[in-house]
Amino acid sequence: MKNNKGQIAIMIICVFLGIIVAIQIKTVNKTVGEGLLPTQRAQQLATELKKLQDEREALKKELDELEGKIKLYEKGEADKNIYTENLYKDLEKYRMFAGNLDVEGPGIVLEINDPPMDIQFGEESSIVDELDMILQIVSVLNASEAEAISINDQRYTSYTEIVRAGNHIEINGVSVGPPIVIKAIGDSSLLESSLSLKGGILWHLEYYTDYIVQLRQEKSIKIPKYRKIKEFTFAKPVPELAN
C-alpha cells in the first residue's frame, strides 16, 4: 500500500513536469519559430540585420549623390542672376531651420556613459531610464542658443521623439543605446558653461548618479541632416490672405 502511494506521488509530479515542459516549449516556439534552436535563430536574425544595414548604407550613399546633383543644378541656376541667388539663399536658410541640411561649425560634444555596476548591491542604472535628462539637456542647449543638435547622429528637429523601447532608446525611429553622444553647434564656451554649471544638469548626472560624463569644445562639428519623411496628413498650410 505504501509503495502504491509513492508511485501515485511520482506520477502526479511527472504529469506536472510534462505540462510545464510543454508550456515552455510552446512559448519558446512562438518567439523563435517552429523547429529552430534559439542560437540558430539569433544568428539568422543577426545576418539579416547586417544585410539590411548594408542596404541602408548603400541607399544613403545613393541619396547623397542625388542630393549633390540637385544642389549643383540649383547652384548653377543661382549663379545666373540675383533673383535666383536670393531664392537659393532663402531655401538654404529654411532648410537649416527644418534640419534638412548637413551643417558644420564650432560647438560642444557631450558623451554620457552609463555608470559602472554598483559593486555592493549589483544594481545597474542606465541613461535609458532617464530620458528626462536627455530632454532637459536639449532644452538647456537650446536656451544657450544652440543652432543644431544631434543625439547619436540623429538630428534633433521639431518632430524628433525620444522613446524608450526595452533596454534601448529610439530617436527618430532609430535604435540608439548608451553611450549617448550629444553634439551641438553654437557658441561653444556658452554652451559648455551652461551645461557644467554647479547644481546644473551635468552636475546631477555626475555626482548624484555616477554617470561618466565627458564634455569638450570642438572647433568643427558636423551634424547630419534629418533623414525621415515627415508627411503632413492632418496639418495644412493656411492660405495667405491678400493684404
Add this chain to the structure above:
Amino acid sequence: MEKGKKVNLILLTFSALLGFMAVIQLNQDMESYNFVTLRTIQVSKNEIANTSKEIEDLETLIVEKEEEIKRIENTKDESSAHSILNEELDKTKIASGFCDMEGPGIVIIMQDNQAAEIVGYDVNDDVIHDIDILNILNDLRIAGAEAISINGQRIMPMSEIKCGGPNIKINGKSLATPFVIKAIGNPKTLYASVNAPSTYGYKLKNLYQINIETSIEDKINISAYSGNFVFRNANPTKEGD
C-alpha cells in the same frame, strides 16, 4: 520488497537515459553555444523592423529626388527654374515651421493646482515645471504631432523650454500659466498620448493634481514661428568634404 526493487531499477534506467540525452544535446552544439534569451531575439527583431522602415523611407526619398532631377533637366528657361525653386521653398517653409498651419488636433490647457494649501508633498509638486512640458511635448511627438505651439509660440527645433523664476521661457519669451498647448495631428492618438493611463499627462493630472484639460477640435490654427533666430556658427557643409 521485490516490487520496490523493480521500481527503483526502472527509475535508475530512465535517469541514466535522461542524463545521456542531456549530455548528447549539450555536446551537439558546443561551438555556437552562447546565451540567447527570448528577449535578445525580440530586441533584434525590433531592430530589423526599424531598419526596414528606414530603408523604405530612403527608397521613397530617392524616388522623389530622381523625379526632381528629371524635372530640373527638362527645364530650359529661367522662369520654370524659378518655379521649381519656389515650390521647394514653400515645401521647406512648411516643414520648418514658417507657415501658419491648420487642421484637426487637440488643445491642452494646463494650470497649476489652484488650492491655497499645499496639496502635494511639496509646493513644487503643485506647480508646472519645464520638465512636465518637455515630457508632454515628447509624448505628442511620439503620437505624430505635425505642428505644436504653446501659448502661441510655435515649437521649433531650437525652442528652449526653461523655468525662469515664476514663469517659463519659450522662444525667448516669458510665459505663465495657464499653458495652452495646441497640436495638429491625428486627434485620437494625440488625445490618448496625454490621457491614457501610465502616460506622463495622466500622472500629472491624477498624482500631482495639476489641472489638465484636453479637448479634441476639428480645426486648430497654429501660427508660424515669429522669432528672428540667426545662424551665427552653423554653416552648410561644403561639397566634397
